[in-house]
Amino acid sequence: MNTETSHSFAERLLKSRYIWPLAALLLMLIFNLLLDASFLDIHFDNGRFYGNPIDILHRSAPVALLAIGMTVVIATGGIDLSVGAVMAIAGAVCANLLVATDVSLFTVLVAGIASGLLCGLINGALVSYMGIQPIIATLLLMVTGRGIAQLLNDGQIVTFQHAGFSWLGSGTLLGIPVTIWLVLLVFIISQLMLRRTALGLFVEAVGCNSSASRYLGINDRTVKLMAYLLTGFCAALAGIISAADINGSDANNVGLWLELDAILAVVLGGAALSGGRFSIPLSLLGVLIIQTLNTTIMVSGMPSKLNLLIKALAVVLVLLLQSDIFRKQISGLAGKWRHS
Amino acid sequence: MIARRFVPLLATFSLLVVMFIIGGFQFEGFASFQVVTNLLTDNAFLLVVALGMTLVILSGGIDLSVGAVVALSGVLCAVLISEYQWPPLLVFPLVLVIGTLFGTLMGSLIYFYKLQPFIVTLAGMFFARGLATTISEESVGIEHPLYYAVADSGIALPGNAWLPSYAIIVLAVLAGLFLLTHYSRFGGYVYAIGGNSQSAALMGVPIARSTIGIYAMSSFLAAFAGILYTFYTFSGYALTGIGMELDAIAAVVIGGTLLTGGSGYILGTLLGVMLMGIIHTYIIFEGSLNSWWARIAIGLLLFVFIALQKVLNRSSQRG
Numbered sequence: 001m002n003t004e005t006s007h008s009f010a011e012r013l014l015k016s017r018y019i020w021p022l023a024a025l026l027l028m029l030i031f032n033l034l035l036d037a038s039f040l041d042i043h044f045d046n047g048r049f050y051g052n053p054i055d056i057l058h059r060s061a062p063v064a065l066l067a068i069g070m071t072v073v074i075a076t077g078g079i080d081l082s083v084g085a086v087m088a089i090a091g092a093v094c095a096n097l098l099v100a101t102d103v104s105l106f107t108v109l110v111a112g113i114a115s116g117l118l119c120g121l122i123n124g125a126l127v128s129y130m131g132i133q134p135i136i137a138t139l140l141l142m143v144t145g146r147g148i149a150q151l152l153n154d155g156q157i158v159t160f161q162h163a164g165f166s167w168l169g170s171g172t173l174l175g176i177p178v179t180i181w182l183v184l185l186v187f188i189i190s191q192l193m194l195r196r197t198a199l200g201l202f203v204e205a206v207g208c209n210s211s212a213s214r215y216l217g218i219n220d221r222t223v224k225l226m227a228y229l230l231t232g233f234c235a236a237l238a239g240i241i242s243a244a245d246i247n248g249s250d251a252n253n254v255g256l257w258l259e260l261d262a263i264l265a266v267v268l269g270g271a272a273l274s275g276g277r278f279s280i281p282l283s284l285l286g287v288l289i290i291q292t293l294n295t296t297i298m299v300s301g302m303p304s305k306l307n308l309l310i311k312a313l314a315v316v317l318v319l320l321l322q323s324d325i326f327r328k329q330i331s332g333l334a335g336k337w338r339h340s
Numbered sequence: 341m342i343a344r345r346f347v348p349l350l351a352t353f354s355l356l357v358v359m360f361i362i363g364g365f366q367f368e369g370f371a372s373f374q375v376v377t378n379l380l381t382d383n384a385f386l387l388v389v390a391l392g393m394t395l396v397i398l399s400g401g402i403d404l405s406v407g408a409v410v411a412l413s414g415v416l417c418a419v420l421i422s423e424y425q426w427p428p429l430l431v432f433p434l435v436l437v438i439g440t441l442f443g444t445l446m447g448s449l450i451y452f453y454k455l456q457p458f459i460v461t462l463a464g465m466f467f468a469r470g471l472a473t474t475i476s477e478e479s480v481g482i483e484h485p486l487y488y489a490v491a492d493s494g495i496a497l498p499g500n501a502w503l504p505s506y507a508i509i510v511l512a513v514l515a516g517l518f519l520l521t522h523y524s525r526f527g528g529y530v531y532a533i534g535g536n537s538q539s540a541a542l543m544g545v546p547i548a549r550s551t552i553g554i555y556a557m558s559s560f561l562a563a564f565a566g567i568l569y570t571f572y573t574f575s576g577y578a579l580t581g582i583g584m585e586l587d588a589i590a591a592v593v594i595g596g597t598l599l600t601g602g603s604g605y606i607l608g609t610l611l612g613v614m615l616m617g618i619i620h621t622y623i624i625f626e627g628s629l630n631s632w633w634a635r636i637a638i639g640l641l642l643f644v645f646i647a648l649q650k651v652l653n654r655s656s657q658r659g
Contacts, residue, residue: 131650132646132650137646141639143590144635144636146632147635260466305473309467309470310470313467315462315466319449319453319455319460325453
């Protein structure tokens with residue numbers, strides 16, 4: 001009896017979708033602890049917490065925001081390649097408004113978020129109402145977005161001084177960076193909306209088969225449009241905290257390659273790129289893995305250029321592990337090995 | 341009556357002519373033979389990459405790794421020639437083989453494990469770019485007699501124009517790809533897979549060999565473009581070709597190839613590259629416009645052509 005329950009517990013644990021991402025994260029943390037026993041230490045100083053874990057959470061905030069939006073878009077069977085460019089646009093909009101002195105912080109933030117929502121609206125309209133493949137539709141904004149941000153900034157890096165705005169990027173609340181609170185807030189709201197209402201089911205239905213879901217009476221176009229609006233919103237927020245962090249808008253470099261990190265996080269979280277099942281907590285776990293990896297590479301003194309190589313191998317490995325054919329091959333090999 | 345599938349091609353061609361005429365009236369020296377040959381030489385590597393992309397898109401796939409492969413092949417050439425003193429004629433085949441193997445690997449992952457092309461080639465992009473930066477983070481200059489010899493050779497054309505030898509090489513690649521795509525069995529397979537891969541398989545098209553071959557070809561051409569790029573800049577740099585995959589996709593689409601695969605032309609891609617090149621040239625001649633206007637213009641153009649494809653597709657389904 002006892003063994004049976006433990007067996008089923010172990011089996012359940014192995015089957016849980018959390019086990020592999022969690023194992024990867026733990027493995028990396030153990031590796032870091034072996035390198036540096038004080039890796040996970042947190043200390044309280046001058047009214048805020050310091051330490052590697054806080055640093056990892058703080059640095060991963062933009063990707064975490066992007067990953068929340070990206071999870072939902074991928075769940076509807078789409079993809080959003082424009083998030084990095086949207087970050088640049090939102091940052092540029094805010095920076096330029098802040099330089100114009102007589103605008104309130106509230107207006108600046110509303111304008112920044114609105115620019116992101118507008119981008120999301122364009123992407124969503126192209127995908128759901130014009131029927132353009134998501135890769136290409138969002139590629140358009142990826143190509144033009146940085147150009148638009150450059151145009152807003154007149155080709156310069158626009159810098160500003162605004163204590164309230166900077167607080168969003170580098171301030172603390174109750175000793176913890178504001179960025180972490182923002183990610184938590186967006187996470188909780190989106191999780192409540194997707195898991196406590198039928199929205200999440202609609203998203204999964206559309207992702208599995210959008211024409212079938214239409215026959216069931218789900219407005220698949222609106223669901224897709226909403227998903228792109230969400231990524232637009234998240235990207236704008238990520239752009240705002242990135243701009244607030246450096247007190248400026250650098251249209252060329254802000255959010256560069258972050259779309260790839262966000263997609264990677266979602267894939268690491270085990271979501272199928274073809275749409276359907278999704279889990280925002282798992283994607284955030286993916287974000288933590290990526291950021292811990294970045295920090296590990298930095299702390300252990302390995303050249304940071306290895307970063308891209310390791311990420312590439314990680315993506316391929318995770319994709320292979322998700323592939324049924326690969327699993328069959330592996331279990332076939334294991335079977336042969338056991339017989340011989 | 342023009343066949344519907346030629347409409348995007350014709351639109352691109354007219355736009356090209358119109359841009360050329362407008363530029364010619366506005367600026368002295370715009371409508372010259374030299375500008376045309378410069379269009380070809382300045383966009384040579386983009387054209388080679390876009391030709392490979394045409395094959396991939398025709399088959400219904402996408403290859404996001406090409407820009408990174410261009411960088412990797414350039415860095416490999418520069419490091420092997422400058423730092424290890426290998427003869428270029430040994431380095432070039434080696435780099436081309438590495439590029440082809442890289443594409444073969446990506447194609448195999450896509451075919452055998454039924455993975456989506458865009459995520460596999462995205463990982464390939466990470467990998468190639470990471471490998472290039474690992475080999476050398478700085479730009480590596482190339483000093484070799486062969487490079488100077490090639491840079492100095494070319495054909496003098498009437499009207500004081502000069503066609504450098506590597507533009508001639510590009511024209512040869514174009515001709516080769518044209519024959520391969522439109523007049524070979526492999527080309528037929530590419531169209532068949534892009535049209536409907538299940539029917540293609542039922543008709544006896546070797547899907548495995550063709551799919552892998554398509555991605556191998558694309559990476560081969562990207563590696564080739566990387567070698568060309570070293571002749572253009574006399575150096576190899578790990579950060580070249582960022583965003584080149586987007587330019588290549590844009591050129592293919594503007595050239596009238598359907599993004600869903602199965603329909604398009606190699607010569608259309610040539611027109612697409614030329615049209616994008618002439619937009620850049622116009623902005624350089626204009627002087628007051630910033631270079632990021634070019635990206636916005638190309639984005640808008642891309643949108644118009646995608647919309648055109650949609651409209652044509654819809655009306656052909658109804659008709």
